Amino acid sequence: MDKDIKKLTYKGVSWYDITSPNEENIKFLEKKFGFHELDLEDLELRKIQRSKIDDYEDYLFIVLHLPVYQKSRDRIISVQVDMFIGQNYFITVRSPALKNIDKIIDKCEESEAEMEEYMGFGTGYLLYNVISDLFDGCFPLLDELESEINDLERELFLHDFAKKDMLQDILLMKKDLTTFNRVILPQRTVIAQLEHKNKKFMTEDLNVYFDDVVDKVEKIWNNLENYQEMVNNLQNINESMISHNTNRIITTLTVFSVIMLPLTLVSGIYGMNLTDLPAAGQTYSFEFVIGIMLMIAISMLAYFKYKKWI
Numbered sequence: 001m002d003k004d005i006k007k008l009t010y011k012g013v014s015w016y017d018i019t020s021p022n023e024e025n026i027k028f029l030e031k032k033f034g035f036h037e038l039d040l041e042d043l044e045l046r047k048i049q050r051s052k053i054d055d056y057e058d059y060l061f062i063v064l065h066l067p068v069y070q071k072s073r074d075r076i077i078s079v080q081v082d083m084f085i086g087q088n089y090f091i092t093v094r095s096p097a098l099k100n101i102d103k104i105i106d107k108c109e110e111s112e113a114e115m116e117e118y119m120g121f122g123t124g125y126l127l128y129n130v131i132s133d134l135f136d137g138c139f140p141l142l143d144e145l146e147s148e149i150n151d152l153e154r155e156l157f158l159h160d161f162a163k164k165d166m167l168q169d170i171l172l173m174k175k176d177l178t179t180f181n182r183v184i185l186p187q188r189t190v191i192a193q194l195e196h197k198n199k200k201f202m203t204e205d206l207n208v209y210f211d212d213v214v215d216k217v218e219k220i221w222n223n224l225e226n227y228q229e230m231v232n233n234l235q236n237i238n239e240s241m242i243s244h245n246t247n248r249i250i251t252t253l254t255v256f257s258v259i260m261l262p263l264t265l266v267s268g269i270y271g272m273n274l275t276d277l278p279a280a281g282q283t284y285s286f287e288f289v290i291g292i293m294l295m296i297a298i299s300m301l302a303y304f305k306y307k308k309w310i
Contacts, residue, residue: 010119051186059086
């Protein structure tokens with residue numbers, strides 16, 4: 001067996017975990033278990049496969065996708081995990097980004113009680129435990145998204161539009177939620193199908209447990225829908241506030257333009273060098289013209305204030 005394959009064995013059940021499968025790993029699976037060649041082709045993680053369950057006489061092949069936060073890109077991405085389940089074996093083939101399985105294996109290696117909990121009741125129960133833990137790992141990610149949405153909401157009502165545009169932050173949040181939504185949507189169907197599959201591995205008493213996983217997936221889906229609605233509302237509020245702020249700026253500029261019109265008219269008339277204009281040629285003519293202009297400007301500002309236009 002390839003040294004890159006982790007193996008746990010307990011009470012006749014063997015769990016093989018393969019991270020980033022290579023050609024040697026795939027040949028090992030083909031030789032030892034005789035899986036269908038199409039299933040082995042699907043193990044190529046660089047090619048995104050659709051989520052599904054293939055039901056064979058002696059094993060099930062399951063493809064799932066889960067959302068994972070990628071720190072290097074500061075974004076949520078989709079990762080694939082493939083599972084084979086037979087009468088006495090369980091195989092996971094996955095991306096190294098899916099850390100939850102590492103945590104499960106570490107718990108089993110460190111504690112016999114955990115080993116009994118996960119592997120002591122057959123492969124069907126092991127499948128349930130692993131899938132349940134994988135979807136449990138979605139809830140901290142949801143909590144983080146909710147916290148970021150709340151931060152966006154607070155910042156939206158406090159920030160200065162002249163210094164920062166919130167639209168980019170809102171759109172990035174919408175992108176994360178869309179990715180999360182796109183990943184979870186197909187899993188709802190796959191998980192719902194599990195309880196109706198090969199009863200050799202899924203005994204009747206496991207139906208209740210897989211119903212619990214279905215409930216978890218539906219809760220994740222409902223939370224996502226709520227978050228998407230919240231972000232859509234934030235985007236609408238942001239656009240309304242930007243529009244209102246723009247209108248205020250335009251109003252201010254319009255007021256200045258309107259005030260300048262009569263002032264320009266007065267300065268233009270007195271710039272024609274006519275001798276019969278009021279105060280023309282007098283020593284106080286400049287002060288007279290400035291006084292007229294100030295009186296007009298103050299009167300117009302007072303009128304605009306009275307009308308509550310400024």
